[in-house]
Every structure is written in C-alpha cells, then in structure tokens.
Amino acid sequence: MTKKRVFSGIQPTGNTHIGNYLGAIRNWVARQDEKENFFCVVDLHSLTVPQDPEELRYATRAMAAVLLAAGIDPDKSTLFVQSHVTAHAEGCWLLNCVTPLGWLQRMTQYKDKAAKQESVLTGLLDYPVLMAGDILFYDADEVPVGEDQKQHVELTRDIAQRFNSLYGQEFFVVPQPIIPEVGARVMGLDNPTAKMSKSSTDKRGHAIRILDEPKEIMRSFKRAVTDSGNEIVFSADPAKAGVNNLLGIYKAVTGKSESEVEADFADARGYGDLKKGVAEVVIEMLTPIRERYEYLMQDPAELDRLLAVGAEQATAVSQPKVNAMKEIMGLVLPK
Numbered sequence: 001m002t003k004k005r006v007f008s009g010i011q012p013t014g015n016t017h018i019g020n021y022l023g024a025i026r027n028w029v030a031r032q033d034e035k036e037n038f039f040c041v042v043d044l045h046s047l048t049v050p051q052d053p054e055e056l057r058y059a060t061r062a063m064a065a066v067l068l069a070a071g072i073d074p075d076k077s078t079l080f081v082q083s084h085v086t087a088h089a090e091g092c093w094l095l096n097c098v099t100p101l102g103w104l105q106r107m108t109q110y111k112d113k114a115a116k117q118e119s120v121l122t123g124l125l126d127y128p129v130l131m132a133g134d135i136l137f138y139d140a141d142e143v144p145v146g147e148d149q150k151q152h153v154e155l156t157r158d159i160a161q162r163f164n165s166l167y168g169q170e171f172f173v174v175p176q177p178i179i180p181e182v183g184a185r186v187m188g189l190d191n192p193t194a195k196m197s198k199s200s201t202d203k204r205g206h207a208i209r210i211l212d213e214p215k216e217i218m219r220s221f222k223r224a225v226t227d228s229g230n231e232i233v234f235s236a237d238p239a240k241a242g243v244n245n246l247l248g249i250y251k252a253v254t255g256k257s258e259s260e261v262e263a264d265f266a267d268a269r270g271y272g273d274l275k276k277g278v279a280e281v282v283i284e285m286l287t288p289i290r291e292r293y294e295y296l297m298q299d300p301a302e303l304d305r306l307l308a309v310g311a312e313q314a315t316a317v318s319q320p321k322v323n324a325m326k327e328i329m330g331l332v333l334p335k
C-alpha cells in the first residue's frame with residue numbers, strides 16, 4: 001500500500017511554544033514512519049506581518065533546528081524552507097485567480113490579525129491562498145495542524161474543489177485536516193481564554209517556549225492565572241479555564257486519561273502543587289529537545305546543507321504540479 005502524503009508548515013516567528021509542539025510538531029514526528037512527509041518552515045507566511053529582516057533570517061534556521069531537535073528525521077521526511085521552493089509563490093498567483101475575495105475576508109485569523117495591525121498588508125489577506133498552495137502542490141492527503149488552522153484547511157478544500165470543477169478534472173487532491181484529540185488548543189497561561197500564540201510570547205508569563213530553561217518554565221507555570229477555588233478537576237466552567245488548561249497540558253504531555261490525571265492531583269494541597277506537577281512533566285519533555293537544539297545550532301553549515309537537500313526534493317514534487325496547472329489554465333510553457 002502506498003503511504004498517505006502529509007504536508008504541514010510552521011512560521012519562523014521565533015518563540016516556538018508548547019502549543020505548537022503539542023498541537024502540531026509532536027504529531028508530525030509521531031507519524032513519520034507511517035506517512036510520506038513534507039514539513040515546511042513557512043517564511044513567506046511570516047512576511048504577512050512586519051518582520052525585522054535579521055531576526056527573520058535567524059528564526060528561519062532556528063525553526064529548522066527546533067524541528068530536527070524535536071525528532072523530524074531528514075531520512076524520513078522532507079524538511080525545507082518555503083522561499084527556497086519558488087513553486088509556492090508562483091503557484092499562489094494561479095490560485096489567487098480562482099479564489100473569490102469573499103472567501104478570504106471571512107477567515108477568522110485574518111479578522112483577528114488585521115484588527116491588531118495599524119496598516120493591513122495585502123499578503124495577510126492572501127495568507128490562506130499561499131497555505132492552500134503549500135498543501136495542494138504536493139497532492140497532500142493529510143494536514144496535521146492545531147485547531148486554529150482547521151478553517152484554513154477547509155478553505156484549501158474549497159479552493160481545490162473549485163479548481164477541479166472549473167477545469168473539469170480531478171487535478172487536486174482534496175486534503176483532510178488532522179487535529180489531535182489532546183493538545184489541539186493550548187491556552188495562554190496569562191489568559192486562559194485566548195490561545196497560546198507566538199506573537200504574544202513577548203508578554204511575560206504568556207507561553208512556555210520550547211527552548212525555555214527549567215527555572216523559567218517553573219516560574220511561568222507558578223505565575224499562571226487560575227481562580228480563587230482549590231478544586232483540581234477538568235471543567236468546562238469558564239471561571240475554571242486556567243486550571244482546565246493546566247490539566248489539559250499535563251494530560252497531553254503524559255498521555256494519561258482525565259481520571260488518571262485527576263488522581264495524580266487528588267492529594268495536592270492547592271494550585272501550587274498542580275502548577276509544580278505540570279511544570280515538572282513539561283521540563284522533562286522539553287529538556288532533551290533544548291539540548292539537541294543547542295547542539296544543532298553550533299553547525300549552521302550542516303543545517304543549510306540539510307535544507308538544500310529538502311528544497312531539492314520539494315521542488316521535484318511541486319514544480320511539475322505548478323507547471324501542469326499553468327498548462328491547464330492556458331499559459332504557454334517555455335520551450
């Protein structure tokens with residue numbers, strides 16, 4: 001049986017956090033053997049909000065190192081940087097010309113991010129079309145992402161179906177979002193009603209970053225917002241969102257069931273013990289990743305070499321697909 005093809009991406013905006021790890025990266029690593037994998041550091045997506053050029057350049061290599069440190073194996077998966085494969089930007093234009101504007105204006109991520117910008121860039125609105133291309137140019141069957149990206153994968157399906165019906169053939173594979181059962185939506189420690197996000201990590205106490213030192217992880221959990229009660233149980237009560245988030249993180253990290261998690265904290269003397277218990281399992285999970293990251297970042301030439309191999313493999317798949325699109329759409333291919 002041929003393996004299902006997987007595509008996923010992550011922005012090199014620094015500050016990779018446990019939400020990214022539990023919601024996405026960990027699941028990419030876990031299923032690497034069963035699938036044919038393409039993982040992409042989506043630097044072009046990062047440009048949709050203003051970036052410092054030097055920081056973006058650093059963060060792109062750093063993100064590749066984080067993915068390798070987390071267990072992405074270049075012998076099993078193609079790991080590459082989006083801008084190294086020109087088919088993405090080229091094919092995005094072609095998809096722009098079949099995507100109705102109204103579909104993009106309805107995207108919740110666009111509305112949220114646009115509300116935070118003084119001047120909204122065209123690229124921010126077009127972000128989901130670039131993402132659709134990432135997925136469609138590889139004929140990916142599955143797209144493992146956190147909950148917040150579900151709407152973008154659904155839009156990708158709509159764009160694929162529209163193209164297929166406009167040009168009268170099954171040209172694009174219509175992909176499925178794969179959302180994990182646990183860890184799909186880790187909330188901010190400072191505000192458990194908003195998702196943990198890279199762009200908010202400048203605020204102290206918002207996120208646990210993958211590269212945080214143990215002391216910092218413990219400190220951030222100790223500061224996490226909870227409530228004035230002392231009951232340590234899973235709950236849908238909005239007033240208990242902080243405790244629920246901490247228990248959810250513990251559950252995702254340990255793989256235990258909800259009743260096992262609650263049993264682990266049955267003797268806790270209060271939220272202090274809960275925070276310490278969660279911090280300990282997170283520190284244990286992240287320490288080997290941080291150590292491998294530090295090792296990999298000592299050899300940027302080797303990182304660049306791995307990314308060049310990845311770009312070549314990715315180009316071999318996506319450029320022929322974009323060329324075929326051009327042909328279907330009526331463009332003359334150069335001889």
Ligand code: ATP
Pocket residue numbers: 009010011012013019020021022023024144145146147148149183184185186187195196197198199200
């Ligand atoms: P930004 O805040 O800059 O938009 P982000 O934290 O959402 O960034 P992305 O690079 O956009 O990070 O997302 C990478 C992957 O991590 C995606 O699959 C996304 O769904 C997942 N992800 C992001 N935040 C969370 C979260 N809080 N919980 C679970 N998964 C998440």
Ligand code: LTN
Pocket residue numbers: 007008009010011042045130131134135143144145149152
């Ligand atoms: N928008 C995604 C990142 C992303 C992506 C993709 C994810 C860009 N292209 C293709 C899956 C497949 C995000 O995580 N914010």
